[in-house]
Amino acid sequence: AQKITQTQPGMFVQEKEAVTLDCTYDTSDQSYGLFWYKQPSSGEMIFLIYQGSYDEQNATEGRYSLNFQKARKSANLVISASQLGDSAMYFCAMREDNTGNQFYFGTGTSLTVIP
Amino acid sequence: EAGVTQSPTHLIKTRGQQATLRCSPISGHTSVYWYQQALGLGLQFLLWYDEGEERNRGNFPPRFSGRQFPNYSSELNVNALELEDSALYLCASDSQGLGTWAYGYTFGSGTRLTVV
Numbered sequence: 001a002q003k004i005t006q007t008q009p010g011m012f013v014q015e016k017e018a019v020t021l022d023c024t025y026d027t028s029d030q031s032y033g034l035f036w037y038k039q040p041s042s043g044e045m046i047f048l049i050y051q052g053s054y055d056e057q058n059a060t061e062g063r064y065s066l067n068f069q070k071a072r073k074s075a076n077l078v079i080s081a082s083q084l085g086d087s088a089m090y091f092c093a094m095r096e097d098n099t100g101n102q103f104y105f106g107t108g109t110s111l112t113v114i115p
Numbered sequence: 116e117a118g119v120t121q122s123p124t125h126l127i128k129t130r131g132q133q134a135t136l137r138c139s140p141i142s143g144h145t146s147v148y149w150y151q152q153a154l155g156l157g158l159q160f161l162l163w164y165d166e167g168e169e170r171n172r173g174n175f176p177p178r179f180s181g182r183q184f185p186n187y188s189s190e191l192n193v194n195a196l197e198l199e200d201s202a203l204y205l206c207a208s209d210s211q212g213l214g215t216w217a218y219g220y221t222f223g224s225g226t227r228l229t230v231v
Contacts, residue, residue: 044223045207091157101163101170103158107156
């Protein structure tokens with residue numbers, strides 16, 4: 001089974017609007033972390049936001065927030081007030097406490113912000 | 116503070132040759148991770164090195180190997196190159212045991228390997 005599933009290969013959003021990128025995960029661990037990364041066309045992976053499995057509040061970092069629904073095993077990324085520079089690939093990732101330090105990545109969502 | 120640096124930026128090799136990719140972690144980071152990102156796919160875990168030792172490897176054949184040097188820099192070697200090895204190879208580093216999970220990895224900009 002896939003550890004991380006991102007079902008939206010591509011998304012479009014109007015500039016200044018909010019957009020939600022979906023992510024579901026699969027783990028039997030109690031302790032894990034969920035991450036979102038942005039990958040512009042340059043290829044570099046940029047860390048955006050982190051949510052720990054024991055965190056009771058949703059993580060927020062500036063215009064980014066993570067909608068964490070533990071029972072549903074979902075960790076959707078919400079980008080508010082989209083900007084043209086937000087156009088990029090977005091990857092959801094998970095790290096489990098019991099399976100070493102590797103990250104499991106989803107296949108990504110390509111976001112295009114339309115002026 | 117210098118970030119994770121990878122070299123070369125681009126590499127073109129012929130099928131059957133060997134490729135060597137290099138990564139220098141952030142100063143103070145002892146762990147280096149290698150990932151392969153084939154076109155249109157997510158990142159696939161390749162190798163994890165910490166304190167000079169291989170700690171874990173992903174589901175890749177043995178012709179993918181590497182090492183970590185005393186200064187914590189790392190090399191990824193790919194032998195007997197195949198066309199499907201063409202991909203972006205990303206290196207990441209972090210520091211173990213300091214509760215750094217919340218900051219994720221720090222990635223380099225990658226080496227784009229093309230096998231012709």
